[in-house]
Amino acid sequence: xxxxxxxxxxxxxxxxxxxxxxxxxxxxxxxxxxxxxxxxxxxxxxxxxxxxxxxxxxxxxxxxxxxxxxxxxxxxxxxxxxxxxxxxxxxxxxxxxxxxxxxxxxxxxxxxxxx
Amino acid sequence: xxxxxxxxxxxxxxxxxxxxxxxxxxxxxxxxxxxxxxxxxxxxxxxxxxxxxxxxxxxxxxxxxxxxxxxxxxxxxxxxxxxxxxxxxxxxxxxxxxxxxxxxxxxxxxxxx
Numbered sequence: 001x002x003x004x005x006x007x008x009x010x011x012x013x014x015x016x017x018x019x020x021x022x023x024x025x026x027x028x029x030x031x032x033x034x035x036x037x038x039x040x041x042x043x044x045x046x047x048x049x050x051x052x053x054x055x056x057x058x059x060x061x062x063x064x065x066x067x068x069x070x071x072x073x074x075x076x077x078x079x080x081x082x083x084x085x086x087x088x089x090x091x092x093x094x095x096x097x098x099x100x101x102x103x104x105x106x107x108x109x110x111x112x113x114x115x
Numbered sequence: 116x117x118x119x120x121x122x123x124x125x126x127x128x129x130x131x132x133x134x135x136x137x138x139x140x141x142x143x144x145x146x147x148x149x150x151x152x153x154x155x156x157x158x159x160x161x162x163x164x165x166x167x168x169x170x171x172x173x174x175x176x177x178x179x180x181x182x183x184x185x186x187x188x189x190x191x192x193x194x195x196x197x198x199x200x201x202x203x204x205x206x207x208x209x210x211x212x213x214x215x216x217x218x219x220x221x222x223x224x225x226x227x228x
Binding site: 006034041042043044046049093095102103104105106107108109111 | 147149151156157158159160161164166204208215216218219220221223
């Protein structure tokens with residue numbers, strides 16, 4: 001099946017710093033990618049929809065100035081957590097829509113810990 | 116709006132037992148239905164899918180049939196293994212280029228030897 005990668009898989013940072021997470025579709029082009037956040041023992045919460053070449057669409061309650069999304073190419077979307085705080089610690093998962101397969105494929109996730 | 120309801124669990128079974136995880140949905144349209152699996156510490160993997168009524172998705176011994184009349188997509192496996200221990204998410208997506216996937220809450224399955 002299609003592969004979506006995320007980098008880094010795990011990151012620890014100090015409070016106040018910014019962290020960038022990359023999401024790549026490795027063998028298909030993805031005009032649409034999604035960013036999710038998952039809290040322990042809970043389902044995925046959609047944060048935003050990332051569209052190649054245009055601004056991301058954020059879900060209600062998600063701060064767009066804090067979670068910057070860039071979808072610069074058909075295979076790469078990035079999420080930058082700006083001025084991270086301990087409450088931003090979470091598991092962030094991206095996914096990419098493969099329109100030829102009509103399936104959404106997920107990355108392995110990035111675990112962020114803010115100290 | 117669209118929603119997916121599934122049993123929260125946890126579900127604990129002995130190895131080789133029969134598994135059923137119920138999933139029902141509400142959608143304004145004709146969605147595609149999915150089951151995803153998440154192993155500890157990992158992202159989600161697509162397990163199986165069905166795109167229209169009466170379709171049966173299957174993979175790795177798991178099956179689910181798209182039942183439009185009961186708006187259900189129950190996941191079944193005849194004989195579970197310890198390696199099947201994971202969280203299983205039922206999900207739907209309406210057709211269209213920018214449609215979001217709506218997830219259920221996830222059901223944790225624990226298989227004991």
